[in-house]
Amino acid sequence: MKRSSTVDNSDPFRPNMRDSKEWRPTSYRSHTIGQVIELGNSLVGTEVTICGYAETVRGRGAICFLMLRDGTGKIQAFLKKDNMDESLFDSIQSASRESTIRVSGIVAQKRPPKVKEGAPTPPPEYEVNVSSGEILAQASTPLPVGVIDDVQVGLDIRLDNRHLDLRRDHVNAMFQLRSRVLQYGREHLISEGFQEINSPKIIAAAAEGGTNLFPMKYFDTDAYLSQSPQLYKQLAILGGLERVFEIGPAFRAEKHDTYRHLNEFISFDIEGAWMDDEDVMGVQERMIFHIWSEVKKNDQHLIDAVNEYRISQEKEAVVVEVPTLPFPRIPYCDAIEIVKEGGGEIEWGDDIESHHCDLIAAKFPGFHFIPRWPMSMKPFYIHHKEEEEGASGGQLSRGFDLNYGRDEMTSGGAREHRVDILEQNLRNMGLDPEEFSFYTDGFRYGAPPHAGWGLGVARLLMVLTGAGNVREVVLFPRDRSRVTP
RNA sequence: GCCCCGAUGGUGUAGUGGCCUAUCAUGCAGCCCUGUCGAGGCUGCGACCCGGGUUCAAAUCCCGGUCGGGGCGCCA
Known part of the structure; x- marks a missing residue:
């Protein structure tokens, strides 16, 4: 990674927005x-x-x-x-x-x-x-929105004029940071032997049940936009690709309207053979450690540009604190106890909701894993071990979440590789194994135990940049009421 | 899907029944200034979301619509 260490970032005329030393002249300019x-x-x-x-x-x-x-x-x-x-x-x-x-x-x-x-x-x-x-x-x-004007512009107006909004230093810096985060994440996964794949986004059937899919017309047949690469990255593993990752769009037709949801988002997914949930949690924390370390080492000028704006808005400056490894593991059963101790009303088997996460985040403010969720709350493809039961006797799973503060970054787990149990899981969740034959057939001819996760890129960037809304770090966000520009 | 809140120049705002031919900032247009650098000074331009209602009188109160904001659920 090349980087001039002599640049004085405190000087507003030298924002050093991008490392441009190697750019070649073009027909229009001799120098950047x-x-x-x-x-x-x-x-x-x-x-x-x-x-x-x-x-x-x-x-x-x-x-x-x-x-x-x-x-x-x-x-x-x-x-x-x-x-x-x-x-x-x-x-x-x-x-x-x-x-x-x-x-x-x-x-x-x-x-x-x-x-x-x-x-x-x-x-x-x-x-x-x-x-x-x-x-x-x-x-x-x-100008419909000022680039350097000393007025606060609402997010909606900014998004209507994103092409101008992007010209603002701190906005530009956030998207450069986004690119860096993806670059460092890729770098790290490749260093651990993962290879990049692309799975189809046009699919025929409900991939996982649960969330609503966007229907579309595929010539004369009904099709849907993919809500997750989950089943396809598993099929890649079954095919012997060993370790794969994908950075691609996922579509969910949920009518949510919050600072952390979009109907189209970029999911950073991995899947690895001969791995369990602990193994892929390790991959994830090492990857986040690498991203944070590299940003701290190379991209402080971008953080500075974000902070210059934040300070002008009387917001606290963001600091890139490289997290220590390993991240805390707070098994679901322990998390329930923490919520109860904090005065939250919750019982074993309940979902841990945002206000519960606040109670957990009070004890674990940074990144923390919540492994071993009840099987009943996890999708059919999550692996479980029959002998692992919660305090009240409920079946535990090898599914986990990664949270930062109150926000969920990741959902992942060890996958079910035993086809008979996989089909039973489908039936338990009211799904018909027949409809998933394109997927379950992949497990009939020898399947490696495997595990993986999916990470919301924009949510991770919210943590890094202090953005209070995923829309800040998505170029042209798609939400319930926005399909343009 | 549920709950709460809001809509004033291009942008961000003040204004809770008459003091509003509506405040301030930024912007835009023009003028002055031969090294500015958050440039400065002067003059001007530009707005009450839409439809209905109450009232002598509505930016202000009521109803409906549209758009937006916050929270929740669900998730990444």
Whole structure:
């Protein structure tokens, strides 16, 4: 992982939004703005061509300051009427904010700003003394939502104008973090021998029962959008792929409307042969440890961009605290006791609801696993051992959840590999094994014991970025009332 | 599916029956300023969600609708 460690992130003009050192020139620009910032002094005196959005255009008369921003950073372009074509100068000077502009000129060290007496001298900054340029596309006015305006915009309006919302530093940073989280997660799983697969999203039958599926027409037959890759990743394991993962969409036609639910979401799934629930909990905690460690090591500038906004909103800054391994395991039976001790009304066999999770989170504020749920509360494909029973005699399962605070991140478990028990589980849950023959047939010819989990990517990002709503960390969220943009 | 709440310029807000030809900020338009950097100064523009009702009088009260917010259930 390459990363410049010399960049001063405290400087607002050097947000270092992306590591752009290796980007090649394109037809439109010789350098990214991030490169001009990072290379700084070594570029002084050389001509560069940069492109970006006009964040501000200041000054009237014979000089003009154009703050240009691209996806890698921001830099000031300095325009002087004497140094360039007069009509071009006039048109850039009167360009609307967020117009895209290309400028060419010599890199120079900026004149230092006036500082208060006794204040430290800021580090040197660079600018481009423009000699030529071009307005690539003029932005309409007024902007439907401000990019740098000092007003709070509601989430709904922001999502209607996501293309502009994304131009805001902290929003952009959150999506860069999302990409990093997926990258580090992949890296880790590949290092443990997992291979990436893609399962079908158009399916014929109810995959697991339970949640509602979106129906669709597949030519002349009825089909559904997949609610989970669960059964297909198991089939991949039965086929000898040993360790697989998939990062893909899942669709649920539930009419929920909360900060943590969407009707389309990205599920980060794994499945591994010859593994049980403990084994895959280990994979998960190591993967989260790796993600957090790498973000802390490489991406503090992105966290800083998020925090700069949070502080302006008088919210607490987020801190990337790498969790210690192993994560606490709080078996379901113990969790019930904790809820009871905390004054919650709950009995063995009840689901642990959000307000119950608050009581557990008071004792275990970070990531924690809740293994060994009652079999009756888990899907048919979850494995159980007959001899494992709860305090009141109910059958336990090898299913687990991973929670952070009050929120569930993951659901997983050891899978049932014994076909006769699998079919009995289906019947116990009121499902017809015949309808699942595409799945159960996979178990008839020798099946390895296996285990896996599914992780909600946006929920994990909520923890990392402090976002209070999954919609913040999903580009174009799909919820009960939103299918556009 | 259940419960609670809300809707005022492009954006975010103040306004709980007459003081509203509606507040403030931001924005936008224009002018002034030859190195700004949260630029500054001046002038102007722009709004009461829709439909019905109560009242001498409705942004304000009532009913319906639409859209949105919060909580719950369910889940990842």
